Amino acid sequence: MIPILFLATFILYWTIRTGWNPLADYLRANPRASAEKRQEFIDSNGLYPGVGGVFRGYKEWLWNFVRGPGHWPRSLKGNAEVWPLLTYALGNTLRLYGLSAVLGISTGIGLGIIASRRPGSWLDSLINTTAFYLGAIPPFVSAVFLQLVFAVQLGWLPPTGVYPPGHRGFDAAEMVKHLILPVIVVVIQTLASYSRYTRAAVLDVATADYLRTARAKGIPERQVLFKHSVRNALIPVVTLIAIDMGAVLGGLIITENIFEYPGMGVYFIRAINDGDTPKLLPFLVIVVFAVLVFNLIADVLYAVLDPRIRLD
Secondary structure, three states: OHHHHHHHHHHHHHHHHHHOOHHHHHHHHOOOOOHHHHHHHHHHHOOOOHHHHHHHHHHHHHHHHHHOHHHOOOOOOOOOOHHHHHHHHHHHHHHHHHHHHHHHHHHHHHHHHHHHHOOOOHHHHHHHHHHHHHHHOOHHHHHHHHHHHHHHHOOOOOOOOOOOOOOOOOOHHHHHHHHHHHHHHHHHHHHHHHHHHHHHHHHHOOOOHHHHHHHHOOOOHHHHHHHHHHHHHHHHHHHHHHHHHHHHOOOOHHHHHHOOOOOHHHHHHHHHHHOOHHHHHHHHHHHHHHHHHHHHHHHHHHHHHOOOOOOO
């Protein structure tokens, strides 16, 4: 993980340095900046010329990054500290996806197991067909449809944001009301994919020798299903969960932007549009780190789910 993390962060740094002009973006956001302020920005962001300047800038940026948020460059727009903005967006995304994942993944896995019990039956066809059509609905379609019906036409739920405009302080009830519509959009996608994936995984191990042996020993069918069949079938599902959990820290870009939900997806789009590299780099590092960590967790869980797998 460590060499991959170094390589990935360097590629990200190089790409942003060559794909954007941070000094031009800074001057666009601060047109009256003096020569001293310009040089201060160049020094604080390591904007040195040439290929050697990129390596030098990366080394300084990485050292400042690992020293902590107090040493990170400030954002171009508003000259604000990046860490509070990043943690606010991250907390909102984790709240949205955490609730959506619990509902969507658990329901999807449960429906996939039910469908796999009698393949080809009317119940299997109903679950599989419904999941297919739900998964085919793009999130921007389901999001706009839910907004039009429940927010505009019926007025039952708020269409955007975390709180109403002008609201101050913490209010759990208002937060839940604003979460309902985006959570439904994410659950639709999650449920659809996990139900079909789980069904395929359980059917894949249904004819395994160890299941026939377990039944021949007289082990109850319920125990055969959950202790032997589902446990081994969940190995590829765990891989999918790990990939999703790591990638989702990058934000639910479409859903969050449609609902104007201030999560990591909105944070990312705004940083891109503003050319705000001091905000963009920590975001990308967190996403890369999360993907690596959740893949490591998946590797460890393989040994927990399947006794044949051992981690040396």
